[in-house]
Amino acid sequence: MNRVITINLNGNAYQLEESGYEALRAYLDHAARRLEGNPDKDEIIADIEQAIAEKFRAVLGVNKTVVITREVTEVIGAMGPVEDSSTEGKSVEATGQPQATGAKASERSNTTGAAENGPQGVRRLYRIYPEGAMLSGVCNGLAGYLNVDATLIRVGFVLLTLLWGLGVLLYLLMVVIVPIAVTPAEKSAAAGAAATAQEFIRRAKAGYYGMKTFHDKHAHREWKRKFKQEMRGWKHNFQREMYEGTYNWRQHWAPQSGQPHPKFWVGMGFTLMILKWVRLLFLFLGIYAVYSLATKGGVFGVLLPAGIPLWVGIVAIIVIYQLLTLPLKALQFSCYYHGMPPHACAPWLAGPFAGLIWLGFLVAVIWLADHYVPQIHEALKQLPPLLHQAVDAVQRWLERT
Amino acid sequence: MSINEKFSSIRKGLLEFLVLKIISADHVYAADILRELNATDFATQEGTLYPLLSKLRREELVDYEWKESEAGPPRKYYKLTAKGKEQLRETLDYWQKISSTVKSLGQK
Numbered sequence: 001m002n003r004v005i006t007i008n009l010n011g012n013a014y015q016l017e018e019s020g021y022e023a024l025r026a027y028l029d030h031a032a033r034r035l036e037g038n039p040d041k042d043e044i045i046a047d048i049e050q051a052i053a054e055k056f057r058a059v060l061g062v063n064k065t066v067v068i069t070r071e072v073t074e075v076i077g078a079m080g081p082v083e084d085s086s087t088e089g090k091s092v093e094a095t096g097q098p099q100a101t102g103a104k105a106s107e108r109s110n111t112t113g114a115a116e117n118g119p120q121g122v123r124r125l126y127r128i129y130p131e132g133a134m135l136s137g138v139c140n141g142l143a144g145y146l147n148v149d150a151t152l153i154r155v156g157f158v159l160l161t162l163l164w165g166l167g168v169l170l171y172l173l174m175v176v177i178v179p180i181a182v183t184p185a186e187k188s189a190a191a192g193a194a195a196t197a198q199e200f201i202r203r204a205k206a207g208y209y210g211m212k213t214f215h216d217k218h219a220h221r222e223w224k225r226k227f228k229q230e231m232r233g234w235k236h237n238f239q240r241e242m243y244e245g246t247y248n249w250r251q252h253w254a255p256q257s258g259q260p261h262p263k264f265w266v267g268m269g270f271t272l273m274i275l276k277w278v279r280l281l282f283l284f285l286g287i288y289a290v291y292s293l294a295t296k297g298g299v300f301g302v303l304l305p306a307g308i309p310l311w312v313g314i315v316a317i318i319v320i321y322q323l324l325t326l327p328l329k330a331l332q333f334s335c336y337y338h339g340m341p342p343h344a345c346a347p348w349l350a351g352p353f354a355g356l357i358w359l360g361f362l363v364a365v366i367w368l369a370d371h372y373v374p375q376i377h378e379a380l381k382q383l384p385p386l387l388h389q390a391v392d393a394v395q396r397w398l399e400r401t
Numbered sequence: 402m403s404i405n406e407k408f409s410s411i412r413k414g415l416l417e418f419l420v421l422k423i424i425s426a427d428h429v430y431a432a433d434i435l436r437e438l439n440a441t442d443f444a445t446q447e448g449t450l451y452p453l454l455s456k457l458r459r460e461e462l463v464d465y466e467w468k469e470s471e472a473g474p475p476r477k478y479y480k481l482t483a484k485g486k487e488q489l490r491e492t493l494d495y496w497q498k499i500s501s502t503v504k505s506l507g508q509k
Binding site for chain 2: 010011012031035038039040043044047048050051054078079080081082083084296
């Protein structure tokens with residue numbers, strides 16, 4: 001007499017003998033590890049689950065409701081080992097290596113992904129509270145996730161706060177979004193530990209091997225709603241602060257004597273135009289980046305490192321976008337409210353001058369990145385065809401509507 | 402080393418080409434691809450085929466659509482994209498060239 005376990009494969013229930021279940025679980029776990037870093041991992045796993053389900057259906061009948069262990073092993077044998085053809089040649093056999101060290105963890109951010117990050121424990125971003133937390137465990141959790149000292153992260157947040165209070169906003173956002181690690185499995189995942197058995201149970205609970213559609217969709221929608229709300233609040237606050245800031249600044253610095261030089265307005269108009277175009281360009285790039293991250297799992301040929309959930313990537317893009325456009329916004333606002341220091345030697349030049357400095361700075365950063373970061377060099381080389389594709393896509397869409 | 406072993410890496414390399422060729426029949430189900438291949442020397446398994454199909458889809462050579470099946474959940478049916486057809490045509494041409502090279506060498 002054998003115990004029977006019921007599993008859900010792609011929406012259908014199957015009953016397996018316990019040891020057959022263990023074998024199937026090991027096979028799917030192994031497959032998931034081999035596909036680590038593949039942007040279509042979940043889809044391939046779902047395909048494989050469906051193929052297994054079809055094979056199970058073939059051996060079951062009206063009077064036979066349980067798949068016995070021998071049949072499970074036969075099906076697994078027929079499926080064959082999962083080989084990722086896109087990382088062929090580089091792939092290392094899964095070795096069951098228990099834990100990633102800090103150095104190994106930082107390697108995970110390489111672009112080719114897959115191969116190197118063998119079977120590490122699934123790392124997840126949680127707030128770690130109250131163990132070692134100062135306020136709410138955000139920095140503590142990030143430190144565990146990134147494998148660096150929590151103090152460094154805290155200093156980072158304080159420094160970010162100097163930038164229009166960005167650190168505080170980001171912190172509050174994370175308090176709301178990032179869950180606290182409660183269960184032992186979550187705690188070990190928060191610290192990047194490989195809790196293989198626990199990790200599996202957590203995944204099973206989270207619907208990794210079935211029922212994922214409802215759970216995920218619902219949770220996803222809820223999260224999206226919250227996220228949008230947060231972003232709206234953030235934007236509103238930011239704009240109000242910006243407005244008040246320039247207003248106060250004007251009160252202090254507004255020129256006591258009459259109108260600014262007429263040439264001032266020409267310069268302003270020109271700068272504003274350039275700033276607007278640059279911001280628009282950033283906006284398109286940002287939207288494209290989020291789109292390609294969501295559909296292809298990577299941005300400009302740089303893949304999202306394995307183990308980092310999609311939403312973290314999207315938040316990162318938004319933060320980068322905000323960081324890049326903050327100075328632009330600030331310049332635009334100061335142009336609108338033309339609060340020029342009265343003792344500046346050539347006030348009508350100040351606006352365009354600041355704009356040019358910003359553009360120069362941007363070009364310098366891109367140039368440096370292009371020269372010293374090979375991934376960015378590759379990504380920049382890919383830009384023109386990508387732009388063509390984007391234009392084509394827009395045209396096709398226009399033709400359809 | 403048997404002929405079979407000597408050609409294993411060549412067979413592996415040709416798999417993508419053959420999968421494209423099978424999909425060129427339009428609306429092909431993954432199990433049909435396997436059935437067709439398994440009748441030949443190029444027999445392969447799901448574990449290899451699914452990652453390969455997802456790679457081809459990422460490279461925009463194939464596309465799929467969901468279709469209801471009489472039993473069980475809807476299935477994915479694959480077909481070639483324009484890019485995939487172009488690539489298949491080029492590969493076929495190249496294959497012709499290789500096989501005529503093989504034939505013509507050493508004939509003089």
